[in-house]
Amino acid sequence: MTWLLDAYSDSRTYGSLVYSLLGLPIGIFGFVVVVTGFALGLGLLITLIGIPILVATLLFVQAMAAMERRLAWSLLAASMPRRRSRPTSDGFFWRRLRDLVTGRQTWREAGFLLLRLPLGIVGFTIAAVILGLMFGGFAMPINVALGVESQIGSWTIDTVPESLFYLPISILFLLVGPRILLGWGQVSARIASSFLGVVEPAEMKKSVAETLARAGQADAFAVFDELQLRLGRGPFLTPTKVEATLLAMESSGVVRMNRSGSTITYSLNDGELSERR
Amino acid sequence: MDEFAEMAAREREATRIARRQWFWLHFAVFMTIQVFLVLIWWLSDVTYPWFIFPLFGWGVLIAAHAVYAFVVKTPEEIMIERDQHRSGGRQ
Numbered sequence: 001m002t003w004l005l006d007a008y009s010d011s012r013t014y015g016s017l018v019y020s021l022l023g024l025p026i027g028i029f030g031f032v033v034v035v036t037g038f039a040l041g042l043g044l045l046i047t048l049i050g051i052p053i054l055v056a057t058l059l060f061v062q063a064m065a066a067m068e069r070r071l072a073w074s075l076l077a078a079s080m081p082r083r084r085s086r087p088t089s090d091g092f093f094w095r096r097l098r099d100l101v102t103g104r105q106t107w108r109e110a111g112f113l114l115l116r117l118p119l120g121i122v123g124f125t126i127a128a129v130i131l132g133l134m135f136g137g138f139a140m141p142i143n144v145a146l147g148v149e150s151q152i153g154s155w156t157i158d159t160v161p162e163s164l165f166y167l168p169i170s171i172l173f174l175l176v177g178p179r180i181l182l183g184w185g186q187v188s189a190r191i192a193s194s195f196l197g198v199v200e201p202a203e204m205k206k207s208v209a210e211t212l213a214r215a216g217q218a219d220a221f222a223v224f225d226e227l228q229l230r231l232g233r234g235p236f237l238t239p240t241k242v243e244a245t246l247l248a249m250e251s252s253g254v255v256r257m258n259r260s261g262s263t264i265t266y267s268l269n270d271g272e273l274s275e276r277r
Numbered sequence: 278m279d280e281f282a283e284m285a286a287r288e289r290e291a292t293r294i295a296r297r298q299w300f301w302l303h304f305a306v307f308m309t310i311q312v313f314l315v316l317i318w319w320l321s322d323v324t325y326p327w328f329i330f331p332l333f334g335w336g337v338l339i340a341a342h343a344v345y346a347f348v349v350k351t352p353e354e355i356m357i358e359r360d361q362h363r364s365g366g367r368q
Contacts, residue, residue, distance in 0.1 A: 219281065220281035239288050240288055242285070243282060244352070244354075248356060263279060264281075
């Protein structure tokens, strides 16, 4: 019972309610713009007008994804990296355009915006049904007292005793409703994190290289701690990812592995280090 | 294997166990609902086996989930395993 009622004191329950209710209009808007933009852009590609339309659509995807990231982070406490994963977005216009088109992050964000419509429909339905069931049973006697009839199939509810039929269902949903909302919020947070809260391998390598350039020599624990300070904590930064990044950087010759007994420390190669300095 | 690699290995093992537990939970829900649907079919109209549609539709998702839980490895896991094979337990 306490487990059920604890959901009332969890701010994520109310965040989840707002996120679910916002999900339908945002989902429809994002889906319509993305599908129309891609269809129009690809269709008009032969006339060259399609290129700016496609670029505008991708920029829209980026902007919407930034908003979605903030929404999921603030309303659902979804884990998102502090730094945005666009390691090569500086430089000339064409380079930025190439990064926008070829970046995995852009297409993951576009996928999320398309998925947001069905998720938004499910979330909105859950929220609306739960709110209806939670308060409907209490509203029905008031309605009947005010002379408003309610209809359930062929059954017309027009007396106060009849109107009390829904009261136990509302009491039940007052208990379980917030917990269901919180659960749906956690599912939504995981989905948002897996699409939008990803640190690309290139960004990870860049952060590791910066850490090692500053520290000179560090073991994997120190690198991991520094990355947590830079990017934040979450499933996007795990010991396995750090270990794999260090291995990849070692095999590509960027990082040198120094072993002494069972301790392994890492440092940047001389060439890489002088380049950074 | 140094301490950090051990921690990473433990984290991978925990993730693997969690993935499998989620699969078995999904499978239990799937089986319960399918049995329930077959019962409804059996107790009502047995002329048309309509229960096969949710059985196959959801069955495809169950199969995909099983592949994800028992077969699929992340690129990081593959890279670490290859390195361990290459170094032959050097770490």
